Amino acid sequence: MRNKNLLTMKQPDLGKKILELRKQKGLTQEELVEKCNINVRTIQRIEAGETMPRSFTIKTILEALDATINLEEFTNEVVLTNQDKKKLNLAWIFGVIYFVFGFVETIADVYQFTKDQSIFNGLLYTSIKVISSVAFVLFFMGFLRVAKIYAHKLLEIIVYVFMIAYVLFEFYDIFLINFSEETVGVSLILELLVFGVVQIIFGIGLLQLKSRLGTLVQVCGVLEIITGVLLSTVVLASLGLFLLIPTIIIEIIVIYKIARK
Secondary structure, eight states: EEEEEEEEEEEHHHHHHHHHHHHTTOOHHHHHHHHHHHOOOOOOOOOHOOOOOOOHHHHHHHTTTTTOOOOGEEEEEEEEEEHHHHHHHHHHHHHHHHHHHHHHHHHHHHHHHTTTTOOOOHHHHHHHHHHHHHHHHHHHHHHHHHHHHHTHHHHHHHHHHHHHHHHHHHHHHHHGGOOHHHHHHHHHHHHHHHHHHHHHHHHHHHHHHHHHOHHHHHHHHHHHHHHHHHHHHSSSHHHHHHHHHHHHHHHHHHHHHHHHO
């Protein structure tokens, strides 16, 4: 069953149609207000195309006018199917797993690259990296789903790039275990530069959806860009890594909110 929960109205076409129906019924705005118990200023703004009414408000007005219209003629619909919701719910759950597991991975990285394997041996370290890669990909599949729902090509492409880069660098970390500190240092700089740039573009993609998904996505986009800039400078990377904590939390909330709309 297709669930039309995300709905944006095209104005002023809808307002013009309601105005036309009201006049056909011979009603003034005040008389319509009495029938549907909606504020007269709201009616005025809807008819003038100044506001985006909720679907409940439209239904109430149409009932008062004893009229029916094909809303699809006046809507720019974003449809969430049950499959969409399942994938988004799965994504934010794996986002939580990725977030929590990230602390374990950070500790493992410190032990490995300081050549201290007293806790995390090679096999355990490899397992941690594989789990982290799987969790990240399943988490970001949620953003891929959002990109497809909203037909946002830039976001779709950069999410693919993000996932591929993350997995490649995770396995590259495993490969670097037995290399010198100099090699590891150069590789770390490369990772910071790549993820910095990718994160900036990802943030720009999210910002382009702010008018459709609201303030939280805007905040997330700004944080992504700031974090990406800090990472790509290398010298401020530690601050960027710290900002990743609230950034990932907001990413999870964004996917959760979209799944629940």
